[in-house]
Amino acid sequence: MIQKTNKNNTQTKKTFKRLTRFQKALLLLAAALLIFSSFPIVLVLFIGLLPTITVMVTDKNNYDKQMIVGCFNIAGVFFYLFNILNNFSVNHAVSIASDIFNLIFMLLSAGIGLILYNEAPFFYASYIKNLRKRQIERIDERLKKLADEWGSELNNKHIS
Amino acid sequence: MAAAEEEKNEPIENAENVQVSENEISEEVRDYAENEQEQVQEAERDFDEKFLLKERYEIDFSNPMPWLDNNSGKAYAAVDRIDATKKLFALVCSNLTSPRLSILSFLKSTSIPHLMKLVEYGVVDNPVEKSQCMALIYTVPLGGKVFVNGVSILGEISFETFKTTILGFLSLADTLKGHGITHRAIRCDNLYFKDSERTEIVLGDCAASFPAYHQPPAFETIENLYAAPEARGNGSEKDDFYAIGVTALSLISGKEPVTAASAAEVLYKKMKKSSFLALTEKQKISPAYVAVLKGLLSDSSDNRWGYSQVYNALEGKASSHPSLAAEEKPKRSLLIGGEKVYSPAEVVYALYSNIEEAYEIISGGKITEWVKNILDNDKLKTKVENILGQSAGAAPNKDLLVARTCVVICPSFPIRYKGMTFFPNGLPKAVFMAMKEQKNLSLFAEIFNTDLIKMWYQEQSNLRSPANASEFRSCINRRDIGYGLERVIYDFDDDLPCASPLLGKEFVDGPAPLLRAINNNYKDSDKDTMPYDRSIIAYLRSKIGKKVENIISDLNSSKEEIKASAILHLYSNIQNKHGPAILINLAKWTASISLPIVQIYHNRRYQKYLERELLKVYKKGRLFDIINLLENEDALYKDRTDYAAALSEANSLVLKKNKYLTEDEHLELSCRETAIKALSFISMFIMLASFAYNLTMWVLQ
Numbered sequence: 131m132i133q134k135t136n137k138n139n140t141q142t143k144k145t146f147k148r149l150t151r152f153q154k155a156l157l158l159l160a161a162a163l164l165i166f167s168s169f170p171i172v173l174v175l176f177i178g179l180l181p182t183i184t185v186m187v188t189d190k191n192n193y194d195k196q197m198i199v200g201c202f203n204i205a206g207v208f209f210y211l212f213n214i215l216n217n218f219s220v221n222h223a224v225s226i227a228s229d230i231f232n233l234i235f236m237l238l239s240a241g242i243g244l245i246l247y248n249e250a251p252f253f254y255a256s257y258i259k260n261l262r263k264r265q266i267e268r269i270d271e272r273l274k275k276l277a278d279e280w281g282s283e284l285n286n287k288h289i290s
Numbered sequence: 291m292a293a294a295e296e297e298k299n300e301p302i303e304n305a306e307n308v309q310v311s312e313n314e315i316s317e318e319v320r321d322y323a324e325n326e327q328e329q330v331q332e333a334e335r336d337f338d339e340k341f342l343l344k345e346r347y348e349i350d351f352s353n354p355m356p357w358l359d360n361n362s363g364k365a366y367a368a369v370d371r372i373d374a375t376k377k378l379f380a381l382v383c384s385n386l387t388s389p390r391l392s393i394l395s396f397l398k399s400t401s402i403p404h405l406m407k408l409v410e411y412g413v414v415d416n417p418v419e420k421s422q423c424m425a426l427i428y429t430v431p432l433g434g435k436v437f438v439n440g441v442s443i444l445g446e447i448s449f450e451t452f453k454t455t456i457l458g459f460l461s462l463a464d465t466l467k468g469h470g471i472t473h474r475a476i477r478c479d480n481l482y483f484k485d486s487e488r489t490e491i492v493l494g495d496c497a498a499s500f501p502a503y504h505q506p507p508a509f510e511t512i513e514n515l516y517a518a519p520e521a522r523g524n525g526s527e528k529d530d531f532y533a534i535g536v537t538a539l540s541l542i543s544g545k546e547p548v549t550a551a552s553a554a555e556v557l558y559k560k561m562k563k564s565s566f567l568a569l570t571e572k573q574k575i576s577p578a579y580v581a582v583l584k585g586l587l588s589d590s591s592d593n594r595w596g597y598s599q600v601y602n603a604l605e606g607k608a609s610s611h612p613s614l615a616a617e618e619k620p621k622r623s624l625l626i627g628g629e630k631v632y633s634p635a636e637v638v639y640a641l642y643s644n645i646e647e648a649y650e651i652i653s654g655g656k657i658t659e660w661v662k663n664i665l666d667n668d669k670l671k672t673k674v675e676n677i678l679g680q681s682a683g684a685a686p687n688k689d690l691l692v693a694r695t696c697v698v699i700c701p702s703f704p705i706r707y708k709g710m711t712f713f714p715n716g717l718p719k720a721v722f723m724a725m726k727e728q729k730n731l732s733l734f735a736e737i738f739n740t741d742l743i744k745m746w747y748q749e750q751s752n753l754r755s756p757a758n759a760s761e762f763r764s765c766i767n768r769r770d771i772g773y774g775l776e777r778v779i780y781d782f783d784d785d786l787p788c789a790s791p792l793l794g795k796e797f798v799d800g801p802a803p804l805l806r807a808i809n810n811n812y813k814d815s816d817k818d819t820m821p822y823d824r825s826i827i828a829y830l831r832s833k834i835g836k837k838v839e840n841i842i843s844d845l846n847s848s849k850e851e852i853k854a855s856a857i858l859h860l861y862s863n864i865q866n867k868h869g870p871a872i873l874i875n876l877a878k879w880t881a882s883i884s885l886p887i888v889q890i891y892h893n894r895r896y897q898k899y900l901e902r903e904l905l906k907v908y909k910k911g912r913l914f915d916i917i918n919l920l921e922n923e924d925a926l927y928k929d930r931t932d933y934a935a936a937l938s939e940a941n942s943l944v945l946k947k948n949k950y951l952t953e954d955e956h957l958e959l960s961c962r963e964t965a966i967k968a969l970s971f972i973s974m975f976i977m978l979a980s981f982a983y984n985l986t987m988w989v990l991q
Contacts, residue, residue, distance in 0.1 A: 194966045201973035205980035212984040216991065243973055250969055255961035262950050262957070269947045273940060280892050280936045 170214050170223030177227040178207035181240035199243040206239025343412045346371050347427050349380040351417050357435060358428075361475060361499035362387050364418070368427055370409075377430040378409060382416055382423050385787075385797050386726050387499040387520070388719075389424045392784040393471050394497055402465050404458035405473075406431060406482065406494050413797050421795030422807065426498060433483020436491055440478065440546035444488075447541045449578065453604045455491045455541065456582070459534045460597040462493065467527035474501035474525055476533035477509045478546040500719045501525060507556035508547045508569060509533045512589055512635060515557045516711055517704035520723045523716030526752070528591040532565070535586025535594075539569055542579050561636060565589050589635075591702060622664050626651065634665070634700040641692055642706040649688040652695050653678065661699070673698040693742055701749035705742050708733055714743040714755075718783035721775060725789040725825070735775045738766045756782055772842035776828035790825035801833060802868035805861060805876060812875035821879045822857055830860065851886035855921065858884065862913035872911035880916060881908040887920045892933040896925070 149157070165172055176183075182200040189195055210226050226232050276284055341349045348369045358365035362384035370376045383389045389411075397408040410427040436442060444451070459476065466473055473496040480494040502522040507515055511532045514522050540546050547569045551559075559568035565587040575583065581603045585595030595603075623630035626640035627647060637660070641648035651657055658678070661671045677694045681687075689708045697705060704713045710733055712720055721734045737743070743762065747755030758781050765773045765781075780786055788798040788807075792815055796807035808821055815821070827845060831838055844856035858880050865873060881904045888900045900920065907915045 194970060198966075198969050198973045201970075201977040205973075205977040208977075208980045208984045212988040215988060246969055246973075247966070251962035251965035254965040254968075255958050258961050259954075259957060262954065266947055266950055269943045269950075273943055273947075276936050276940050276943075279894055280933055280940075281894060284892075284933075284937055284940050 170218055170220050171211065173220070173223040174210050174214055174226055175207065177233070178210060178236040179203055181237055181244070185244075195244075195247050198247045199240050202243025202246075203236065203240035206236045210236065341414050341417070343368075343380070343414045343425055343427065344410055347378065347380070347410055349382070349414060349425060355379050355430075358430070358494075360480060360495050361497075361504050363426070363495065363498040376409075377432065378427055379430050380414075381426045381428060381495055381498050382414070382418075383426065383498045383797070385419075385421060385423055385795055386723070387503055388722065388785055388787050388797075389426070389499065390497045390501060390785045391424075391787070391799055394426075396469055396471060397497060402462055404455070404462045404490070404492050405496075406484075406492050408495075408497070411497075413799065413803060419795060421797070422803070422810075423797050424498075424799070426495060428495065431482030431484055431492060431494070432486040433488040435479070436481035436483060437478040437540070437546060442478075442541060442544040444541070445544055447544070451491075452538070452541055452579075456534060456538050457597065457601055457604070458491075459493065459537065460531065460600055463527050463530040463534065464597050466530070472501060472524050472527060473530050474522075474533075475499075475504065476530055476537055477505055478537060478540045481537065500716075500723075502529070505533065506546070507551065507553040509536045511591070512557060512560050512565070513702050513704060514713075515553055515560070516639065516706075517713050517716060518711055518720060521704070521710070521712030521716035521720035523713035523719075525713075526591070527596075528594050531586055531594050531596060535565075535583055536569060538579070538586060539575075539583055542575065542583075543573055560589070561639060624651075624656070624660050624664075635703060638696040638700040638703045641696055642711070645688055645692055648692045648695075649686070652691055653681075653686075657695060657699070670698060690740055690742070693740075694745060697742065697745050697749055701746065705737075705746055707737050707740070707742060710734075710737065712737075714746050715753075715783075717743070718779035718786060721779045722783075722786050722789050725776075728791075731775055735766050738762050738775065738778055758782075770842075770846045771824050772827040772831045772845065774824055774828065776825045777831060780829050780832035788826060788829040790823050790829070792821070792823055792826060798829075800868070801830060801864045802870060804829065805864055805868075805873055806870050808879075809870075809873045809876040812879055815879070817879065817882060820853065820857060820883055821861075821876065830864075834864075849886075851890055854880075854883050854886050858887075858913060858917055858920075862917055865913050873913065874909065874911040877908040877911050877913055877916060880913060881905075884916060884920055891926070891929045892936075893929050896929060 179200075182196070182203045185192075185196055185199045210232055213226065214223055341351065343349060348371060350367045350369070353367040355365040355367060358379050358381065360381060363381040364384075365379050365381050368378040368380040370378055394408070394411050397405075398411060401407055407429050408426055409429060412425060413422050414425040415421075416423040416425075434443075436444065447455075463473060463476075473493060475496040476493060480496075482492050482494055484490040484492045500520055500522075501524050502510060502514060503519045505514075505519075505522075509532075510522070511529055514525060514529060517523075536547060556568070559571075562568075563571075566584050569587065570583070582595070582600050585599055585603065588594040623632050624637055624640075625631075626637065627644040629640060631637045631640045637657075641651070641657075652674075655678075658671055658674050661667055661674055674695055677691070677698065681691050681694075693705050693707045696703060704711050706712075710720070717734070717737065721731065724731055724734065741763075744755065744759060747753060747759065761781075762778050765777050766775060768774065776789075780788075788804055790798075792811060793804070793807040794811040794814060796803070796810060798804045798807045804826065808815075808826075822845075827842060831842055838860060841856045841860045844852050845860075847853055847856070861876065861880065865871075884904065885901075888897050888904075891897055891900065903919055904916065907919050
């Protein structure tokens with residue numbers, strides 16, 4: 131999977147290199163225009179998605195983690211993203227990004243994702259283990275009852 | 291229908307709360323047995339030492355009549371409850387030597403002159419020996435015994451009395467012969483005066499013990515004397531004639547002949563001098579009696595006189611019977627054991643007495659030469675040569691070769707094999723006695739495993755071998771229960787009671803008394819063993835016949851439950867058919883050995899229920915009830931069906947458990963993967979939900 135992704139990246143780079151200088155300049159210009167025209171969004175996104183970006187940087191190959199943290203993070207950021215659409219200005223974007231409660235909310239949503247990613251499998255495994263243990267106990271109990279009624283050779287017969 | 295099903299299920303339901311330990315069971319059983327025993331003893335004490343035979347004859351064990359003791363039996367006064375004027379006594383037989391069961395019914399049914407009348411017989415409790423014994427009820431001879439301490443109280447007997455008595459005895463022997471019976475207890479101390487006037491002499495009991503077992507050496511022929519007393523067999527009327535001859539001599543001389551001499555001395559004398567000369571040594575015999583005595587005491591059974599010859603002689607008529615002529619002996623002798631021997635009987639006696647030398651003489655061909663040259667008997671020579679030929683290839687068994695040769699040389703002689711001298715029809719009684727005395731029986735098994743018995747019968751002109759003689763060897767060689775030496779003796783000899791140690795001192799003459807004896811001896815028996823042994827099963831097979839063959843094959847099974855079931859069925863069948871109706875101790879014993887049958891049932895609760903029920907059922911003393919309880923087909927079917935279902939359930943449970951245990955090793959990894967997948971979906975869902983919520987809110991604003 132990782133190899134495949136690397137391959138894709140390499141292909142993208144190669145495709146980008148094949149472009150003419152004009153095409154490259156045009157592409158960069160379009161990107162710059164896009165960033166410039168949607169700067170408030172980009173700002174909120176950049177600030178809000180910092181945890182996800184950090185995970186993408188630090189844990190490049192853990193897509194599950196990126197996915198879970200990212201989804202939770204984006205879910206939190208959406209609240210402010212639509213807020214910007216009502217008042218689409220850099221000032222507003224800066225005021226959102228500089229409000230500590232907003233930051234905490236956005237980061238917290240990513241934090242929930244991270245906590246769930248780290249702890250949920252452990253809790254789930256414990257639960258399943260307990261469930262199995264209880265099932266085995268119930269089986270043993272029933273086997274004991276059968277042995278009491280029919281003799282212990284009943285179980286031995288199966289084992290033999 | 292539903293009610294019936296409920297009833298079937300009820301025991302299992304009731305059994306749930308039953309917890310009976312083995313100790314509790316055994317304690318209860320012991321208490322019950324002790325109470326039972328005490329009751330029996332009290333009942334015995336109440337009877338004031340008087341015991342009933344056939345509900346009619348009272349035997350007073352406190353009133354012994356020692357002068358009538360005979361043939362190992364002890365005499366006690368007896369009273370007929372119907373006719374108390376009859377003078378009776380009971381001869382209570384010893385259980386060591388069994389009475390002659392096969393002749394009792396005949397003796398009871400007939401009244402023969404000169405024979406003490408047997409009025410009744412039957413098994414009775416013997417408080418003296420604390421056992422059950424055969425008791426024979428006889429009329430008391432009112433005139434007392436003829437010989438007291440070996441001396442005749444008649445003094446010099448008159449010719450008429452002598453004639454009447456001897457002819458009466460000979461007539462008696464002939465009558466018995468007509469029914470295939472011999473007396474074999476004709477001797478001085480068995481002569482009584484029938485009436486108080488002492489006009490008629492009668493012979494006493496002949497059935498209380500083995501035939502000829504108590505005969506003094508003087509009263510037995512050379513051949514019989516050589517055999518072991520217990521192995522003399524029934525003999526023939528000629529043996530009775532001989533004993534009558536010795537009795538006649540005693541009556542004439544007024545005393546019992548050669549009372550102090552040992553059997554070996556008497557035998558040697560008789561052989562060397564002839565019986566007549568050996569017994570009349572230093573005695574003056576009236577010429578009127580010489581011919582009769584010579585005729586009766588002839589050592590050749592063919593020449594021995596019978597009734598007609600004696601009658602003629604006593605009537606003064608001429609007799610041409612050959613016994614009066616001197617018996618010719620071969621003139622040339624054979625040297626065996628440093629002694630010259632002439633007649634076949636002497637040769638056989640000498641050969642048996644010197645086995646090592648006899649083997650050399652026989653295998654060296656000297657006997658063949660003697661038979662050819664001295665006896666001039668080609669047929670006999672061929673037989674001896676055949677015997678030598680048969681033994682040539684095999685490993686040398688000196689005793690066997692000597693015995694086989696002796697059987698053909700002198701067929702009237704008993705067989706001697708490895709120190710045991712016997713007539714084949716007396717051998718079962720010898721085995722019986724050895725069993726009673728707990729001696730080693732391997733020699734007897736070896737004897738039955740040879741062809742000596744078959745050969746001996748083939749050489750007899752007037753005797754036929756038993757119909758099942760051909761089965762003896764196969765029986766002996768089978769180690770299965772119900773076969774072996776025990777089976778052979780019971781098949782061979784109808785007189786024998788069962789000689790199992792499990793029966794204690796009880797006299798057992800049939801299947802019903804056998805059950806009663808086992809029941810009575812329960813206290814002294816080892817309760818951990820089965821209530822039967824080889825002897826009992828062989829006896830029952832012999833008496834009941836092929837009907838029990840299937841049960842015997844079950845008894846030889848290696849499975850304890852099959853054995854227990856088989857013996858339960860066998861005894862139950864006997865109890866149903868012959869009685870006794872109640873056998874509490876035996877029921878208790880069979881119940882205790884029935885645990886393997888209980889374990890056929892798989893259901894533990896039902897097993898406990900059966901154990902508890904057994905404790906109740908055995909107290910009724912009916913073995914069939916135990917079978918009904920333990921071998922209930924409906925219960926067995928239900929148990930098997932339920933067990934199959936339980937087994938199937940247990941199998942699936944164990945499989946499931948094993949699956950869980952195997953999965954446990956990878957559980958953490960798989961749980962993590964599942965949790966991550968689930969979280970991915972949840973996070974995506976939350977993201978979409980957030981998007982949808984915010985979009986909706988934005989649109990609405």
